[in-house]
Structures are given as structure tokens and as C-alpha cells.
Amino acid sequence: MIFYFSGTGNSLQVAKNISEFTGERLVSVSNEMANSQGSLEYTLADSERIGFVFPIYAWAPPKMVLDFIKQLKLHSYSDNYVFSIATCGDNIGNAMKLLAKTLRKVKLPLHSGFSVRMPNNYIIMFDVDSKEVERQKLEAAQRTLEDIRKIISERKRDVFQVVKGSFPGILTGLVNPPFNKLGINTKKFYADDKCTGCGMCERVCNCRNISVQGKPRWGDRCSQCLACLHYCPVKAVQYGKKSSRKGRYTNPNVNIQDFI
């Protein structure tokens, strides 16, 4: 069973890759959070692996993933293998440590953890990678994934292959909390004149927070996954003043249907 969260498809590509190799079923965290009505209970098959795959947001797992884990109840757990893969533009700080701490709260271990560098989608601060960097990152990710899926299929324990970057404690411990508290809001999202009202932003929103009546309107909930912004087919969704001059990115190896 692989629980995944993804805004622009990188983490979904990784989750699908591992699922195809190991045969584990894929479960979307955002779908489950929207439809569960408070019950996040799953029964494990014998020796089923448990995976958590997600993007890094400000050197931590998305808050929705941590909230999901805090409510998770896994029946028939019997020393099943637990792994995690974080996708990132560059590095993940102490995100794996934070994930392991959250898993311990629901009495789950973390046997192995990995980070995979993927094209950057955080255009609120930076821009997307150049097409050449995007190509290089996706090719390198494919090679990294071949190693990772071997480790996971052999259920190797105590393997942590993560790029933490500099000052991981400060970034995850001190920068992430204010990002979650103050940095995530929907006030700056809007659709410009190019908007056709097609509804794509509403369909891809991980928080089920956009409604399109003519033009999209954002409610209060947001994970800052930026799916609305990147998946807009006419580049009409903007965040503040600068996003119109920036590029857009969606993972070329996943299909939009895989999300919906």
C-alpha cells in the first residue's frame, strides 16, 4: 500500500513506478482526506509494504500528509516494511526525521527513506527549471528510482539515502512552521483574462477548495501544491504579481487522468 500526495505529478510518477515494480496498491492521500468522513482505517494484507510518497514543502512533508498519518489506523500490522520517498527540487532538510517522529505517534516505524531530485515547481519564489535541467533531473531520477525500488523490493532496513542540504535542523525546525502557519493562503490566487472557465483547476485541487462558476474562486483551504497554477491549460491561474512572467511545469510521465 503506497500512500501518495502530489501537486504536479513528480511524486505520483515515483509512487506509480514503485507500485508497478512491487505490486503495492496506490492510495491518494488527498482523495482519502476528502472522502473518508473521519475514518482512515485500512487492513493490511500479509507482508504488504507500506509507503509514503510526497513532495517537500519548505523542508518538510506537506501538512496534509502529516495530518493523514496522525489519523491513520492500520489493521493487521505485523512488522510490515515501511518506507518513504520524498521528491524535491534540491534538498529535504530533516523532513524524514519529522516523518519518522509522526509515524511513531501512530506506532509505526520507518525502515527506509529516500529523496529524489525532480524538476522544481515552486514558482512563488523561484522559476521553473530550464528545459535542459528538467530533462537532466528526470533522467537522473529514473536511475535513482531503479536503486530505490531494488532496496524496497528486498525490504532492506536502516537505509536512508536523503539529501538534507545545509542547516537541516534550522530549515525544518524553524523555517517550516511559519511557512505552514503564515506562508500558505489563497488570497493571492486569481485567474486572469485568459481563463476559459474550463474547470481544470477545480479538478486538480488537492484540497477540493476551488469552485468554477465562470471563473475560479478559491476558498480558505490550501496545501500550496500549486496544481491549479501549473495544470491550467492556458496559463491563466496566477499567484500575486510575478507568476505571469514565470514558467509552468507538470510531470511529463504522468497523465492528468491518473490524478482524477
Ligand SMILES: Cc1cc2nc3c(=O)[nH]c(=O)nc-3n(C[C@H](O)[C@H](O)[C@H](O)COP(=O)(O)O)c2cc1C
Ligand atoms: C510550496 C512548495 C515548497 C517547496 N519547498 C521545497 C523545499 O523546501 N526544498 C526543495 O528541494 N524543493 C521544494 N519544493 C519543490 C518540490 O518539492 C518539488 O518540485 C516536488 O518534486 C514537487 O512534487 P509534485 O510534482 O509531486 O507536487 C517546493 C514546492 C512547493 C510547491
